[in-house]
Amino acid sequence: MGSEKPNFLWPTNLNCTATKRFWEGLRRRQFWARRCRDCDETFFPPRSHCPHCLGNNLEWVELSDRGTLYSWTEVNIAGPRFDIPYLLGLVDLSEGIGRIAAKIVGAEAHQLKIGMPVRIIYADVRGDFSLYCITVDQ
Amino acid sequence: MKSRVAIIGCGAVKIGRYPDRAESDLALEAIRLALEDANISKEQIEGLFTTPDLLGNVGLQTSLLCEYMRITPKLMAEISCGGIAGGLAIRCAMNEIMLGNIDLALCYGAEREASIGWFKKFGSDEGSTMLEPIALQPYASHGTIPAYALSACRYMHETGAREEHFALAAVRNRMNALNNPLAAFTMPITVEDVMNSRRLCSPIKLLDSAASLDGAAAVVVASEKLAEKVCGKPVYIAGWGQYHDNSCFIPTDRCDKSITNFIATHRAAEEAFKTASIAPKEVDVAEVYAPFSPCELMIPEDIGWFNKGGMVTALERGDTEVEGKIPINTDGGLLSRGHPWAVTPFYETIAIVKQLRGEAGKNQVDGAKIGLVHCEGGMLNNSLVIILRTD
The missing domain is CATH 2.40.50 (OB fold (Dihydrolipoamide Acetyltransferase, E2P))
Structure with a gap:
């Protein structure tokens, strides 16, 4: 699957803490989402806070x-x-x-x-x- | 509503391309026409509400207008909220009047998208994070057309609609635009023309799409007391609804949100009908904010005039034409009037006001007394519905 070569100078926000792990996961052929340790909500796309309880005690889970x-x-x-x-x-x-x-x-x-x-x-x-x-x- | 608020004046420039005129130039032209139409002087303007000036970005455009017009309003604001900004400007004016803070407000907007090309940034690295701040879906983050195309493809799957049905809506709009002096596109087209136009993102083709163009429009909003004094044909704001479906654009958070029925449109309309104490079928004429022809089918269904997929046969029967059961976009809609996006809700409002005053010329809907204006932001995620009536 190395034949797809988009013309890329993007994204510029690879170091964003809320999503860094997601991009790293893609390098390892893993697709990550986030799970809230407080309310058990699993959500995608990954973000900084749980959309259900708004907490930020999150972990990564592989889909x-x-x-x-x-x-x-x-x-x-x-x-x-x-x-x-x-x-x-x-x-x-x-x-x-x-x-x-x-x-x-x-x-x-x-x-x-x-x-x-x-x-x-x-x-x-x-x-x-x-x-x-x-x-x-x- | 406790005390009533009326729209008493409208003015707009023809939608098109104005590479050599500033926004303030276009805005002043629309404002002068609106003040003349309302039969009031600029000194009577107590509130000034406008849509975003995307290049200015520091909110000084109303100050500039005040200087250029030599006026001293008590209240002013630049309202930014995606595609519904113009509608919200009218709401702000209405609220301030109902609160008793002012008796008269001017709402205006000027947009030079065709000349400046702000939207082109959506395709660039600079603008790519606009729709999804953390931009995890790069293949879908470069503009609105792919998003609406996904919606259209799904709609065809769910309802059996064909591309020709989308084309019928585009043709209806074009036929209406022929009689609108403010419309940008006035060459007659056929279903075949739409079908043969350049494919953008299947099933959406060039003639299924609204062109981002330049325009400027203004409406004068007044208390009932003032309206009755100065205006022979006030059009009252009778109902209001707004709803957001908690998606910013394509719904990617969870899997339970439809992209062929938009709950924001449905709920906003429901609230507007309730506050106006009318049933959906009492509406005589409507303007819906459909940036692509497939939305021309979805929005009337979501508002409640047709069942899911019902617009397919409605278009075949001509139900939404000027002589039909519920005439829609008698001014040409976004597709043929042209789409200076932030200003479009003003053009829609003006179209309905003209209809309710009996001034819509060849496109006049006989005896129109109640009109509906719909506008939206995102991918129909944030909807606003206004009901206007003459009595």
Whole structure:
């Protein structure tokens, strides 16, 4: 999966304490969310405070790499980072705690069906930085 | 509502591109027209409320206007809250009047998005963290079109709508814009034209999309007492609702939020109908804030005029055209009037005021007495609904 090479000078906030571990997880092919030690809420995307109780006594938990395709689009508008066109999928994480919006690789538009199982995969886009993508589960 | 507040004057410039005119220039043009329409003098302005000046950012634009107009208001504020800012400016004016602090306020906004291109920052590293402050979803953080495209794709899946139905809404808007002198897009289009227009993010194409353009508009808001004295045709603010669905844009926190029904629209409308003591079907004409054609189907469903997916057949039947059951966006909507985003709620309000005064020309809805203005921020996450009526 090293073939995905977005034009990257981003993100600039890799050292943000609330999310640093998330980016480090991607380097290790792990997908992390946060769990509140006080109220047991697990949430994604990772943030500094628990959205349920607003506490910040948090730990990191590893999620599975599974999800379900909730919607998708073929992006044809040029942006500064990614070559177009690419397929963008919105995915319900299988733990039911949140959604990811990421590039779909290894599938054509006509193969996509809302509700189909998908899997998170990883792409090294720079020496120190990896991104997550999604692929159709085989 | 305890004491009533009325809109007594409207003014706006034609939406388009003004590369050689300052915001203050466009704003003053709209303000002069609004004051003339209201038949009041600038010295009567006690409150001044405006939408964000995104380049200024220090909140001095009302001060500048005061100097340029030589006026001395008692109250003023620049209101920032995404796409609903213009609607909230009107609400601030209404609240201050209802509190008895002032009798007359001017609400205005000027936007030069086409000339300045602030929104283009969404595609840059500088602006990429706007929609999600910690930016963990880079593939979706570069603008609004992919987000609305995901919503549209899901809507087609859930309702059986086809791209042609979205195109029907775009064509309806365009036909209405032909008779709106303030509209930017006045070349007739067909469903085929929309279908053949450039694909942006499937299923959204160029003619399914609102263009960010330059514009300026102003409305004069007054106490009932003052309105009755100076204005022959006051239009009263009869109801009000606002609701936020706790998503900033695409709902990614949890999996339980729809991207085809937006609870913010539904709840805001529900509250507006309640405060106005009317049923949804009593509305004669409406303006909905739909930046992309698929939203033209979702918003009327969320407001309560149609069941989920009901807009598909409604569009086929022409229910939302000027002669239809519930005429929507008789001024051309965001798609064909053009979309100076922060100012759009003023243009929507002006469209409804003209309808209720019987001044909508060829697009006049016969006997329109109750109108609805909807605007939103985010991806329909923050919605605001105003009910206006003549009596």
